Amino acid sequence: MSEEQLVTFGLGSEEFGINIMLVQEIIRIPPITRVPKAPSYVEGVINLRGNVIPVVSLRNRFGMDHVEETDLSRIIVLQVHNKVFGIRVDAVTEVLRLDTDSIEPPPPVALGMDSHYIRGVGKIGERLLILLDLDQIIGGEMNHEASN
Structure with missing residues (x-):
């Protein structure tokens, strides 16, 4: 069984x-520089050991809704198709x-968010885990921005 x-x-x-294979590291929230x-x-x-990486909310x-940062807030640094982002x-x-x-597979009405961000729902006992499709999260827009 896989x-x-x-x-x-x-x-x-x-x-x-x-998927843990995409996760490079998990960090506390450093200062974030806005980008026009x-x-x-x-x-x-953010500057991560000399590398500038974008952070997606x-x-x-x-x-x-936006919430204030807490002690538990984190940035998960990911690498997807050679792009590193948080x-x-x-x-x-x-x-x-x-x-x-x-x-x-994701339910047709996926919890009010665009279902193309979701690749499935995992069941662990009574818990439901929404599995994200990270390719879609940074999506075409960011790829497009980078190529300009």
């Missing part, structure tokens, strides 16, 4: 999971293994 290893994190009352004309969901850039991307989350919860049998 399984995936996921990093799970919270945004509001929802719990999300992303960036898409609204890009909070800005998932709350903003998913149309959720996603800001309310809290990182755990690393877990999920049998691929426990993953269902």
